[in-house]
Amino acid sequence: MTLLSVNVNKIAVLRNSRGGLEPSVVRAATACLDAGAHGITVHPRPDARHIRSDDIIALGEMTRARGVEFNLEGNPFAPPRGGYPGFIELCRRVRPAQATLVPDSDGQITSDHGFDFRRDGESLRPLIAELKSLGCRVSLFADAESDSFDIAAAVGADRVEFYTGPYAEAYGGNTQGEATSRYADAARRASAAGLGINAGHDLSQENLGTFLREVPSVLEVSIGHALIVEALYEGLDATVKHYLRILSASS
Numbered sequence: 001m002t003l004l005s006v007n008v009n010k011i012a013v014l015r016n017s018r019g020g021l022e023p024s025v026v027r028a029a030t031a032c033l034d035a036g037a038h039g040i041t042v043h044p045r046p047d048a049r050h051i052r053s054d055d056i057i058a059l060g061e062m063t064r065a066r067g068v069e070f071n072l073e074g075n076p077f078a079p080p081r082g083g084y085p086g087f088i089e090l091c092r093r094v095r096p097a098q099a100t101l102v103p104d105s106d107g108q109i110t111s112d113h114g115f116d117f118r119r120d121g122e123s124l125r126p127l128i129a130e131l132k133s134l135g136c137r138v139s140l141f142a143d144a145e146s147d148s149f150d151i152a153a154a155v156g157a158d159r160v161e162f163y164t165g166p167y168a169e170a171y172g173g174n175t176q177g178e179a180t181s182r183y184a185d186a187a188r189r190a191s192a193a194g195l196g197i198n199a200g201h202d203l204s205q206e207n208l209g210t211f212l213r214e215v216p217s218v219l220e221v222s223i224g225h226a227l228i229v230e231a232l233y234e235g236l237d238a239t240v241k242h243y244l245r246i247l248s249a250s251s
């Protein structure tokens with residue numbers, strides 16, 4: 001079955017809006033794990049608008065104590081290439097089970113594209129080597145249209161995470177079938193290159209089942225925005241359990 005990693009960035013957005021300690025990111029993450037989620041994801045950004053270093057350290061300790069996966073996402077490059085200052089340093093300190101490298105520029109409101117492996121492959125190679133020496137599995141954010149998964153594998157990545165924003169946008173419209181086929185084809189090509197497959201961005205209770213039924217070999221999905229929105233109405237426990245039902249019925 002595909003595993004569910006819950007992204008708790010949005011809990012930190014709410015917490016930061018008042019500058020206090022509530023809602024607690026660790027408590028919300030704990031509630032998701034208690035409901036059966038397999039792991040926790042965070043994606044710190046340079047402006048620290050949601051998840052901060054102290055959250056990452058606390059979540060790293062909590063997930064390690066529970067023996068579940070902690071997935072730390074972010075841009076590992078140093079300025080001027082943009083990036084979360086100290087992403088690699090945080091990985092040295094926290095040693096997340098998985099580091100997902102994402103090529104965001106600093107001002108992005110959210111992630112909207114994967115790596116160009118032809119351009120970025122050689123700069124990623126030493127970062128991937130260091131992360132792997134820390135014991136992290138390394139996944140690279142990727143577009144379904146990429147024609148160079150072989151380069152991602154050659155520079156040491158274990159997995160790619162497909163950017164599923166375009167799938168979510170196409171879902172329910174005339175281009176849904178075409179979009180889904182593109183991801184299914186990408187999954188076959190990435191698997192053939194020896195990469196494991198993760199997926200994330202704008203996945204939801206509505207669009208997840210179709211994705212998993214059509215796209216082969218998805219090992220893990222990371223879901224944040226929609227899950228936290230849905231949890232406002234249903235609660236975290238019920239929402240996570242709904243996702244787990246979708247996962248067990250579709251993959």
Ligand SMILES: CC(=O)[C@@H](O)[C@H](O)COP(=O)(O)O
Pocket residue numbers: 007009010042043045073102109110111141200201224
């Ligand atoms: C890489 C990815 O798709 C997610 O990590 C997403 O970008 C969440 O980040 P925000 O919560 O900052 O939108």
Ligand SMILES: NCC(=O)COP(=O)(O)O
Pocket residue numbers: 007041043073161199200201202203222223224225226227
């Ligand atoms: N890697 C994707 C992720 O962590 C969550 O993205 P979203 O569900 O908040 O769009």
